[in-house]
Amino acid sequence: MIRPVTKIIDPVARAEVLFCAFIAEHNLPFAVADHFTDLVKVMFPDSEVAKKFRCKRTKATNIVTKVLAPEAEKKVTQLCRSQKFSILMDESNDRGDSKCVAILVRTYDTDVLQVNTFFLAMPICNVGNGENLFMCLQEVFTANNIPWENVVGYSSDNAAVMIGNNNSVLSRIRGKVPNVVNIGCPCHIMSTCTQYGVKKLGVPVDELLHDVFTHFQHSSKRRQALQEFREFTDTETYKLVRFCSTRWLSLQTCVDRFLQQWPALEAYFASHEDVEKKGNRVARASENLRDPVVALVFRFLSFILQPLNTFNTDFQHASAVVGYLHSEINRLIRSTMAKFVKMSVISAAADVTKVDFETRDNQHDDDTIAIGHATRTYLDEAPPEVQASFFRKVRAFYVELTTKMLTKFPVNDEVLKALSFLRPENRQNTSTESVVKLSVRLGVGNPDRIHDEFVDFQLLSESALPPYVEGMALDPFWSCIASMKTPLQKARFPQLSALAFAALSIPHSNADPERCFSALKKIQKEERENLGHKTVEALLRVKMNTKTVCFNQNPTSEMCTAAHSVCN
Structure with missing residues (x-):
């Protein structure tokens, strides 16, 4: 009997690989390795591994670029x-x-x-x-x-x-x-639609946020003066936030923070020495802060941006939720319409694209249109002409936002509709023809086999389905479906599950590249600005493709052998 050969892993090489994985995961400079190599001997004087540990910056760089990164790349390409x-x-x-x-x-x-x-x-x-x-x-x-x-x-x-x-x-x-x-990318689309709607408000929201932030940005003296006005107006102290139009969720954060500071800001700019100088930033900011329509618009934005950002946040998740996208887009559009369109008009339309939301008679009256409780409370004290102006702006915002959502979102996309089959609660209402067409579109499986397996899937009783909670990521459910067997112990849904995995790989947003660039910024800190492009690429590869934290990783014997000889 031939016994299998057991590969012996060098514990020192293993320690060096794990240490380099730690460096990559936590964005540490490679220079850390110089002192750590000596420090570990002091920390653990009785350890034979520590005595032999030699992994300074050059070796650490080589282990990351020539061992860890190729290993991470190999799995992805396979x-x-x-x-x-x-x-x-x-x-x-x-x-x-x-x-x-x-x-x-x-x-x-x-x-x-x-x-x-x-x-x-x-x-x-x-x-x-x-x-x-x-x-x-x-x-x-x-x-x-x-x-x-x-x-x-x-x-x-x-x-x-x-x-x-x-x-x-x-x-x-x-x-x-x-x-x-x-x-x-629904996140990009939602952000773009919101920007179009904000422009229709006819209020310099971006300008006011920018003017106020830049006024205080580089002056501790001005910030101290503002603090005195906070104390005078009994306003809590919060840091002002920079508005960045390319950040999908930043507008709501800036608006909410601005409203918290409004009394102090209004008092500060009204008493500033430059307030009488026409055309400058201070005068412009003071005028906007004293405008009741601007104050109403900011309160309205605080109300309306919350559900829009919730949709955006839901689809920035890395988990597999593309099966929910079509229904959530429709729900978002319908709920937005319901804020300013009569319910009877929405219900009478065959689908969301047929709703006549622009006709004034189909819209709510001023006293029922959704503007938020805080806005409504503030509005009660405004004169009639201010109220009339404000409601015209709100209607223009809603119409523009809805128009852009219907134009830019893939509301009638047949593939997006077909992806709803991934949700088990939809299996009875999904046509087999749409699933078969999807399989042909994605080039997965035999259409006739897909048809038969999907019918079998539809016939499953609730008790036979794997555990599932509506709203959860869909890949665990389909992994269980893929493992189901017939009484003869053959795979029951091999082609349908393959179709599901291919469908789940379709991105529900483009948030992952944004996360990649966030990781890139953390890697390219000031103390690491001289890293070469190949090293940066290797660090990104290790960081994004290694799904296990550094202390739970288990380097293979091949990796340890490569690490041992990487500088030889």
Whole structure:
């Protein structure tokens, strides 16, 4: 009998690999390794591993770039070669003068039985047109032997260079994969629709937020003066927040914080020495703060931005929730309409796109239109002409917001509708034809087998279904479905579950590349600004593709061997 050979793992090399994983996970400078190598000997004088531990900055860098990063990359490329996945892309100019493009993939991770997003590459692309961006993607695919036929979805921001019908990255991907699915980024769309609505209010919201923040930004003397007015007006002390239009959720935070500070700010600017000088920032801010319509608009925004941001937050999650997207888009639009349109008008329409919300007679009266309790309370003290002006602005906001949502959201997208089959509570109401069409679109399974398996799935009793709570991530449910067997111990839903995993890999937003750039900023701290591009890319690969915390990782013997010889 031949006994299997047991590979012995060098404990010193293992310790060095784990230490480098710790550096990568926590964005530490490699220079930390210089002192740690000596410190560990002092900390653990009785340890033989500590005595032999030698991992200073050069070796630590090599272990990250030549051991940990290739290991993290290997798993991702193997998944992309063997199963369906989606591409996520976004541009950034955070690397100094070099402009990078983040390329991520989203697929079902068979090791942990859930859908995950992985970092694939971040090539430099200084001229960010559709052709060059696509060539970066093509080069990454070619270098890693990733087949285009496994691509089912694509996600990016909504810029024309990314998703335009002509001469974009998406148009070139469709040259390779005609049926690739792109449902847009609902988070970007929601932010854009909100910006259009705010413009219709006719109030300088952005200007006022910017004027006030920049006035205090670099002056401790002015901030101290403001503090005195806070005490005088009995206003709690909160730090003012910078408004950034590209941050999806920042407007509500800024508006809420601004309202908290309003009494102190109004008193401060009204008494400022420059308030009589026309055209300057102080005079402009003081005038806006004393305008009752502006005060009403800010209170209204605090009310209306909350449900819009809730939708945005729900679909920034990394978990697999694409099956909820169509119903949640419809629910958001209908609930927004209900704030200013009569319920009978909404109920009478065949679908949400048929509601006549622009006709004044179909809208609520001023006393029933939704503006929020705080706004309504403040409004009671305003003169009639101010109230009339305010309600005209609110109606213009609602009409513009609803119009843009109906135009930009994929309300009637057949693929998005078909993805609702992923939710078990919809299985009885979903047509088998739509599921079969989806399988053909994604290139998964045999249509006849998909038909039979989905009918079998529809016939399952409630008690036979895996545990499921409405609103939960959908990949655990379908992992259980994939493991179900017939009485003869054969897989019961092999092709239907494969379709579900391919469908779940379709991105429900483009938040993952934003998370990638957040990780990039943490890596490129001031003390690490001289890191080379390949090192930064390696750190991102380790950080984003390693789903286990550093102290729970288990380096393989191959990794330890490579780490032992990496500087030899």
